[in-house]
Amino acid sequence: MKIFASIYQWLDDRLALGRLYDQSIGHRIPASASSWFYVFGSATLACLAIQLVTGTCLALVYVPSPEFAYASIEYLDYTQPFGWLLRGLHFWGSNFMVALVTIHMIQVFLFGAYKYPRELTWVVGSTLFLCVIAMAFTGQGLRFDQDGYWGLEIVMSILGRIPFVGMEATHLVQGSPIISGATLSRFFTIHVFVVPAVIISLLVIHIRLVLLMGISEYPVAGKKIDPETYREDYEKLVERTGERLMPEGGGKDLVFTALILTAIVTCAVVIGPKIPNGPADPSLIHTVPRPDFYFLSLFAVFALMPPYMESFSIVYLLPLSIVILFAVPFISRGQERHWSKRPGAIITVVLVMTSLVILAYEGLTSPWSPHMNAWSGVPIQPQFVQGRTPLEHVGATIVQGKQCRNCHSIDGTGGKRGPDLSGVATRLTYNQLVRQVLQGDGNMPAFGRHLSPYEVTALVSFLHTLHPENEPPSQNSAPEAAPPLSTDPY
Numbered sequence: 001m002k003i004f005a006s007i008y009q010w011l012d013d014r015l016a017l018g019r020l021y022d023q024s025i026g027h028r029i030p031a032s033a034s035s036w037f038y039v040f041g042s043a044t045l046a047c048l049a050i051q052l053v054t055g056t057c058l059a060l061v062y063v064p065s066p067e068f069a070y071a072s073i074e075y076l077d078y079t080q081p082f083g084w085l086l087r088g089l090h091f092w093g094s095n096f097m098v099a100l101v102t103i104h105m106i107q108v109f110l111f112g113a114y115k116y117p118r119e120l121t122w123v124v125g126s127t128l129f130l131c132v133i134a135m136a137f138t139g140q141g142l143r144f145d146q147d148g149y150w151g152l153e154i155v156m157s158i159l160g161r162i163p164f165v166g167m168e169a170t171h172l173v174q175g176s177p178i179i180s181g182a183t184l185s186r187f188f189t190i191h192v193f194v195v196p197a198v199i200i201s202l203l204v205i206h207i208r209l210v211l212l213m214g215i216s217e218y219p220v221a222g223k224k225i226d227p228e229t230y231r232e233d234y235e236k237l238v239e240r241t242g243e244r245l246m247p248e249g250g251g252k253d254l255v256f257t258a259l260i261l262t263a264i265v266t267c268a269v270v271i272g273p274k275i276p277n278g279p280a281d282p283s284l285i286h287t288v289p290r291p292d293f294y295f296l297s298l299f300a301v302f303a304l305m306p307p308y309m310e311s312f313s314i315v316y317l318l319p320l321s322i323v324i325l326f327a328v329p330f331i332s333r334g335q336e337r338h339w340s341k342r343p344g345a346i347i348t349v350v351l352v353m354t355s356l357v358i359l360a361y362e363g364l365t366s367p368w369s370p371h372m373n374a375w376s377g378v379p380i381q382p383q384f385v386q387g388r389t390p391l392e393h394v395g396a397t398i399v400q401g402k403q404c405r406n407c408h409s410i411d412g413t414g415g416k417r418g419p420d421l422s423g424v425a426t427r428l429t430y431n432q433l434v435r436q437v438l439q440g441d442g443n444m445p446a447f448g449r450h451l452s453p454y455e456v457t458a459l460v461s462f463l464h465t466l467h468p469e470n471e472p473p474s475q476n477s478a479p480e481a482a483p484p485l486s487t488d489p490y
């Protein structure tokens with residue numbers, strides 16, 4: 001025993017362990033803060049710990065490359081001993097973390113705990129919330145299955161709508177004009193290094209703020225916060241009736257955290273990890289991708305919204321709602337903390353949560369983003385097929401059925417990543433069109449492997465008709481030697 005005492009003495013001498021304890025888990029909190037309503041923050045922290053440990057283990061096996069990502073997930077699921085359990089824990093850990101951080105924020109909101117002097121704690125906490133969402137999103141992308149892939153596609157097209165810099169931002173994030181190996185590497189780095197580093201740094205600040213400002217006392221209806229006297233009163237309250245967080249006040253935190261950990265392990269063992277739903281294949285546009293539950297509401301919003309509202313809400317409403325989230329302590333400046341005196345707060349929570357739940361439910365069944373579908377599937381406008389040959393009609397159908405219009409518009413409708421194809425025949429000759437479609441270009445995927453020779457002929461015959469009446473299509477200066485596709489290996 002004595003030896004332990006002297007080791008402790010030696011360490012304490014150098015690390016000031018006693019003072020560390022006093023200032024951290026041993027600090028005094030108001031007795032009223034030892035409540036079942038106050039357990040969500042610490043449980044979120046426990047989830048983070050699970051995510052860090054399981055995530056590190058997963059990263060040892062996962063391969064962030066488009067060829068092997070999906071296979072390495074399957075390897076984890078079926079070959080690597082306990083790989084499925086790691087994936088299960090990581091998947092359920094993330095689900096619980098998103099849920100708990102949300103409940104934590106609702107509790108802080110309803111208890112008015114973001115008010116003076118804890119405004120900054122709320123702002124840092126909201127940033128942490130966004131980071132958790134970023135982790136959930138990038139993690140889903142790393143599965144690189146259909147869901148993950150189309151999740152990336154949708155967010156990329158969201159980015160692409162930012163005025164002026166959208167295209168550059170998309171290229172920067174994707175690392176290439178399309179979702180590719182570079183994109184996956186970036187998402188891996190963001191998921192494994194960047195966001196976790198931000199989370200840990202912000203968490204240090206968040207917890208320091210919690211310790212410095214003290215855990216808020218349980219609100220009492222009618223008791224107002226007066227910035228002049230609040231801190232002094234709080235000090236007195238904690239002096240008089242407070243208790244230490246550990247071992248006295250934090251008992252409920254420990255019980256709740258233990259329950260959550262048990263729930264995560266149970267879900268991981270009984271339900272297991274999310275089985276990836278088929279490798280990502282960009283040419284399959286008729287899939288039914290579904291995001292993980294936390295994105296279902298957002299997914300439903302975009303799926304159900306009329307397409308003409310999409311850009312507006314993406315560019316303005318989404319950032320606006322984030323700004324409002326951060327601004328909560330500065331908008332709601334009333335001195336009353338108790339929810340019974342803040343009907344607005346209750347209505348806000350009820351409205352927001354009801355809409356999220358209804359939308360998430362809709363998201364389970366709604367047809368997926370009609371805009372993406374619309375881009376790829378919108379019929380070619382009649383004036384572009386009038387008087388065309390049957391072969392050219394087939395070509396028009398291929399443009400409609402393949403994902404050309406995710407990136408290209410025709411007469412203004414469609415994606416904006418590639419040039420508008422309305423007058424493409426005036427810019428490229430027949431042979432150049434064939435080459436463009438088969439081999440792609442730095443900025444366009446090669447379709448050679450996804451189209452039969454017949455389809456290429458039809459497609460290019462159609463593209464070749466896309467020119468204004470008074471402007472003939474481009475011609476080779478030399479006469480065309482042979483029908484271009486007869487010798488083509490495809």
Ligand code: HEC
Nearest residue numbers: 178402403404407417418419424427436441442443444447
């Ligand atoms: C992932 C986005 C994407 C998809 C999908 C896509 N393209 Fe492209 N396409 C581009 C980009 C970007 C360019 C511009 C080429 C460059 O930057 O070098 C381009 C260029 C072209 C051009 C040359 C246009 C010009 O004016 O120079 C043609 C023709 C073309 N694409 C046809 C198609 C067809 C047909 C399909 C469907 C089978 C298709 N593209 C699918 C991105 C795409």
